[in-house]
Amino acid sequence: MPKITKISVQQKRTDRYNIEVDGDYAFSVDEAVLMEFNLRKGSELTKAEVEEIQIRDVVRKGLNAAINYLSIRMRSEKEVLDYLKRKEVELDAAEEILMRLRSMSYLNDEQFATAFVKTQIQTTDKGPYLIQRELKEKGINEEIASNAMEQFTEEAQIEKAAKLYEKQLKKYKRDSAFLQKKKAEEQVITKGYSSSVMKQAAFEALPDEEQEMEALMHQAEKAHRRYRSYKPSEYRQKMKMALYRKGFDFSAIDQAIENLQKE
Incomplete structure (x- = not known):
């Protein structure tokens, strides 16, 4: 042997x-x-x-x-x-x-899921849908994932979504209020928040009138450089349509054109 x-x-x-x-x-x-x-x-x-x-x-x-x-x-x-x-x-x-x-207590999916969700809440701007999807990708079953997600309360979701929404508004401050709102909402939804949470977060976070006029004048000056060589009637028409497509109100557009023509 x-x-x-x-x-x-x-x-x-x-x-x-x-x-x-x-x-x-x-x-x-x-x-x-x-x-x-x-x-x-x-x-x-x-x-x-x-x-x-x-x-x-x-x-x-x-x-x-x-x-x-x-x-x-x-x-x-x-x-x-x-x-x-x-x-x-x-x-x-x-x-x-x-x-x-x-x-040996090295593996415990319940503890892992709880810690993972807590970390995502504290260190990222991800919403619940995105976090839950990542848990699924990591093999966490639905019941464990659901229990872990309970710590991400609706109140906490609204608070984080509001911060994300306001951040996005600032990012698109050169756009009209309409486009700012639209783009910010898209980003919040993309990050995994529900439409109801997003609406509550955006309720009091819309751009003010001064910001709106600043954004309008910024876009109007760009359009003016593009169309200033046109005849007056054609210039006004093209300016209006260009700014309207950017989401600005017609009455505000008229005021912006008048301000440019005074300069």
């Missing part, structure tokens, strides 16, 4: 050992596997025992890799499983690794 003739520590990995059988290198194992099977010089090994040892070593290597992966940040079970697949760990071994990680 084959016999272990030498056990030596690897130079670069002191937690791994090279095993020689009958004078030749046979395989390497993790320190935990070495201890689990009580491997020592003189131990006799059957083919079946060698295969079992190597299977256990695959699990151990995968477990170590997964723990290192989890040390960076919390992960869902699906994220860890996908990581093990990329490491080409067999499914049976991967499932055992997940089981061990659960028992």
Whole structure:
């Protein structure tokens, strides 16, 4: 029966050992596997025992890799499983690794989901739909995701949506109030907020009259440079249509044209 003739520590990995059988290198194992099977010089090994040892070593290597992966940040079970697949760990071994990680409290989808939602609320401007979609992508089941999302109250959603809405209004301050509102609303919806939350957030955040006139004059001056060489009647018509398409009111447009013509 084959016999272990030498056990030596690897130079670069002191937690791994090279095993020689009958004078030749046979395989390497993790320190935990070495201890689990009580491997020592003189131990006799059957083919079946060698295969079992190597299977256990695959699990151990995968477990170590997964723990290192989890040390960076919390992960869902699906994220860890996908990581093990990329490491080409067999499914049976991967499932055992997940089981061990659960028992060691390294994996808990409920805790992960709660922490993930809390982090998204505190550090991003994402709305509930977007966060919930990301939870689904990470393999979190509907019930766990729903429970985790309870911490994102409607009041908190409105507060964050309002800040996002106001930020977008400032971004598009050179546009008409109509376009500012439209673009800001689109951004809030795109970020994952419901239309009802968006409407409440936008209720008192519309641009004031002074901002509207400033935006109108900015657009009017651009149009004026484009059409100033036209005949007066054609100039006025083109100015009106250009500014109307930008979302400005006709009466305000007339005032802007008059102001330009006075200059």
